[in-house]
Amino acid sequence: MKRKKDMLLTLMAAALLMGGCAEEPNPDYTPAEPAAPVEIDRTAFARGADISWVTQLESEGNTFATADGVTMECTALMKTLGMNAIRLRVWVDPEGGWCSEGDVLVKARRAQALGMRLMIDFHYSDTWADPGKQVIPAAWLDLDAEGLKQAVADHTKEVLSLLKANGVEVEWVQVGNETTNGMLRHLSLNADGTAGEESTVGGGLRSNPANYAAYTTAGYDAVKEIYPDAKVIVHVDRGHTVSYARNVFNALEAYGGKYDIIGLSLYPGADWESLTQSCVGNIMTLYNEFGHDVMICEVGMPWDDAATAREMLTYLITNSRATGHCLGVFYWEPEAPAGYNGGYTLGAFDNGRPTEALDAFKE
Template sequence: MKVYIKKLSWLWMCIGIFGLGSCKNDNVAPAVPDEDNFAKGADISWITEMEAAGVSFYNQAGMATDGLKLLRALGMNAVRLRVWVDPTNGWCNKEDVLVKAYRAHHLGMRIMVDFHYSDHWADPGQQNKPAAWESLSLDELKAAVAEHTKEVLQLLKDNNITAEWVQVGNETGNGMLWEDGKASESMANYAALNNAGYDAVKAVFPEAKVIVHVHNGYDNSLFRWLFDGLTSNGGKWDVIGMSLYPDKDNWQERTQQCVQNMEDMIARYETKVMICEVGMSWDEEDAAVAFLTELMDRSRQFPTGQVLGVFYWEPLSYGGWNGYTLGAMDDSGRPTKVWEAFK
C-alpha cells in the first residue's frame, strides 16, 4: 500500500465503513467484462462525500450495503471518476479519486478517469481554469495540463490500478480552459490543450483509450463542428464520448438521434464511441428503464468494439443530494427499476 491509501482510506477500510472487510491484503479480483467487452458503468464520484455525510445505500430487500458492492450486484462492471485540480473541500481531488479507484479495482471493476481541468464543475456552461492556472500562458497551460494528468494517473499506477479510459476534459463541446481554450474562439488552442492531455495519458498508460466527451449526444451538427475542427488542427482522440439526458416524453426521439449520431461519428472519423453520461428523473423509472434498455440494445447492435459502453451519471444519489434528481435510487435509498437495463 502506498502512502495516500494509508493516510486517507486504510483506517476506514479496516473498521468497515466502506464494507471492504478486514485489513488483510486479499488478492485483487480480476475485471469481469461481458463477453463482448461492453462496459456497463456508473459515475460514482459523490460516493465518498455521501458516505462521510452519513448517507446509506440499501439493496432491494432494504438491507444497508456498501454502495460499490451494490453496484456490482446490480450488474455494473465499470466506474467513472471525475477529478478536479484543487477543489476547496477536497472531494474529487487526486487522493479522493485514488480511494474510489482502489475500492472499485478490488471489486474487479474497470475504471474511467474524467479530467475536468478545473477546481470545480466543467460543463457546456463553464470551463473555468483552476485558480492556480489563471495567469498562465498557452504554453504554460499545456504544461500544466500534462503535469496534472500525469500526476493523477501515476498515482493510480503506483498503486497497481489501471485506468482503461481517460477523458481529456468534461463535456468540451466548446473546448476547455476558457478563454484560451474556447473552441469557438480558437479551435487551434483547444486542440493543442487537448493534445497535451492526450500525450500525458499515453505517457503513463499507453493502452488507455483517450476520450473527447461532448454534451447533447443527439446533436450531430455540434459533433461534426467540433470534431471537424479538431481534425483540421491535428487534434487527437481514441473515443468520442457523448452525454444523453432525455425526459419521459422525448427519450425515443433522442435515442434515435443519438444512435444516428454514433453511426455518423464512427463512419466519418473511423472512431469508437461511448455513452459517458445518461440519466433521467428518478421518479420516472418506467420511462427510464425503457430508455436505458433501448439505448443499451441499440448500442450492442453495432459491430463489436464500435460502441464501448454506457455509463449512468451518479445513479446512487437520492433524496435530493446536492439538488440532483436524476439518480436511480428511490427516496428510501433503494434501487429503482432502472437497474434492470444493466442486467
Template sequence: MKRIILFLSILLSLTCSKKNAPITVDPPRDTKAEFAKGADISWITEMEAAGRKFYNASGAQQEGMALMKSLGMNSIRLRVWVNPSPAWNNTADVVAKALRAKALGLRIMIDFHYSDSWADPGKQTKPAAWVGMDLAGLKTALAAHTVEVLTALKNNGIEPEWVQVGNETNNGMLWPDGKASENMSNFAQLFNAGADAVKSVFPKTKVIAHISNGYNNSLFRWMFDGLKANGARYDVIGMSLYPSPSDWSSLNQQCLNNMNDMVARYGKEVMVVEVGMSWDSAAESGQFLSDLISKVKSVSGNKGLGVLYWEPQAYNNWKGYTLGAFDNSGRPTAALSAFK
C-alpha cells in the same frame, strides 16, 4: 545410479504417454471485449462521509460499489478536479475510490475536468493555480497534472481502461484560451497535451473526447471536424444524453444516428459516458436505458463501447440532484434493472 536411471525411465514414460493428450487451459477473461455497463459514482465518498447509506432492493445495507456490481454494472467512472476545496475528487480521493473499484474487479474510467470544480458546456473555468498562464504554460500544467494523477493510480496498481481529456467540452476547455469557438487550434493543442500525457503513463488506455447532447449531430460534426483539422489525437468519442420521460425515444434514435455517423465519418469508437433521468420516473427510465443499451450495442462495426449512468446512487435530493436512480430510502429503482 540405478535409482536415477529408473526415475528417468519412469519420467520419460509418463512424458511420452501424455505428449498427445489435449491440454486444457482456461483463457484469461478479456473484460475489454465486454460491453461496458456502469456509472459515475464520484460522490460516493462524500455521501458516505455525510452519513448516507445504500441498500439493496430487499432493504439490506450494502457498500455502494458492491451494490452497483450486484446490479449488473462492470465499470466505474471517477471525475478529477485539480485543487478542490473541500478535497473531494482530488488525487487522493480518486485513488481511494479507484482502489475500491479495482478490488471488486470493476473497470475504471478517469474523467479529467481540468478545473478546481465542475466543468461542463456552460463553464470551463481554469484552476486557480493556472490563472495568468499563457497557452504554453497551460499545456505544461495540464500535462503535469494528468501525469501526476495517473502515476498515483499506477503506483497503486491501477490501470484505467479509459481516460477523458476534459468533461463535456462542447466549446473547448480552460476558457478563454481553449474556447473552441474562438480558437479551435488552441483547444486541440491543449487536448493533445492531455492525450499525450495519458499515453506516456498508460500507452494502452483509450483517450476519450467528450461532449454533451449526444442527439445533436451538427454539434458533433462541428467539434470533431474542427479537432480533426487541427490534428487532435483521441480514440473514443464520448457523449452525454439526458432525455425526459416524454422524449427519450426520439432522442435515443437521434443518438444512434449520430453514433453511426461518428463511426463512418471519423472511424472512431463511441461511448455514452453519462446518462440520467428523473429518479421518480423509474419505469420510463428503465425503458430508456434498455433501449439505449440495445442501440449502442447495434452501432456499426461493433464500435459502440458502453453506457454509464451519472451518479445513480444520489438520492433524497442530494445536492439538489434529481436525475439519479435511487429512491428516497436509498434503494435502487427499477430503472437500473436495465443493466442486468
C-alpha cells in the same frame, strides 16, 4: 503539499468509513501495496456508472442497500446490479478535497478490488466543467498557452501515476468533460455560478480552436505516457444532436487534436424515445464521418419515473450495442439522493436503494 495533505486526510476518512476504526494521523503515511491483479474481461460492452459523489455521500451519513434492504458499499452494489465499470471525475484543487487525486484513489481502489473497469474523467478545473463553464484552475490562471499545455500534461501524469503506483488499471481517460464549447476557457465564475470572462489564451472551440486541440493533445500524450494502452475520450454533451459533436471533431481534425473515442452525454427526459433514437443514430453517423468508436459517458433520467427510465436505458443499451461501434453506457450518479447538490434529480435510487431503472443493466 496542500494537495498531498488533502489526499492523506481523504484516505484516512475512507478507512473510517470502510473499516470502522482508524489510527491517529501519520505524517509519514504511504499508500498500501498495490492490489493484486484481477482478471477483467475488457472486450465486453461496458455497463457502468459515475459514482464520484460516493465518498462525500458516505461522509454525510448516507448508506446504500440492495432493493431487499441489505446494506452494501456502493461500488460493490453497482456490480450486483450488472455493472462492470466505474467512472470517476478529477478536479485539480477542489474545495473540501472531494474529487481530488487522493479521493479518486480511494474510489478507484475499490473498483479495482472488485474487478471493475475504470474510466477517469479529467475536468481540468477546480470545480464543475461543462459546456457553459470551463474555469481554469486557480493555480494556472497566470499561465500562457504553452504553460497551460504543460499544466494539463503534468496534472494528468500526476493523477494517473498515483493510480498506477497503487496497482489500479485505467482503461479509459476523458481529456476534458463535455468540451462541446472548448476547455480551459474562463477566468472565474460569476456570483450566480455562470462563467465569467474568457481567457485570451483559453481553449474556446470558436475563439481559439488551435489551443483547444493543443490542450487536448497534451492530455492525450500524457495519458499514453503513463497508460499506453488506455483509450482517450473527447466528450461532448447533447448526444441526440449530431452538430455539436461534429463541430468539436471537425476542429480537432483541422488542428491536429488527438483522441481515440468519441464520448457523448444523453439526458432525454420526457421526450426520451425520439431523442434516444437520434443518439443511437448519431453513433453510426459519427463513426462513419470520423472513424472512431463511441462511448455514452453519461446518461440520466428523472428518478421518480423508474419504469420509464428502465425502458429508456434498455433501449439505449440494446440498440447502441447493436451498432457495433458503441463501447458502453455509463449512468451519471445513480446513487445520488433526489435533490442532491442543489437539485440533481436524475439519479436512480430511492431512500438509498436502487430503483427498477437500473435493472436495465442486468438485461
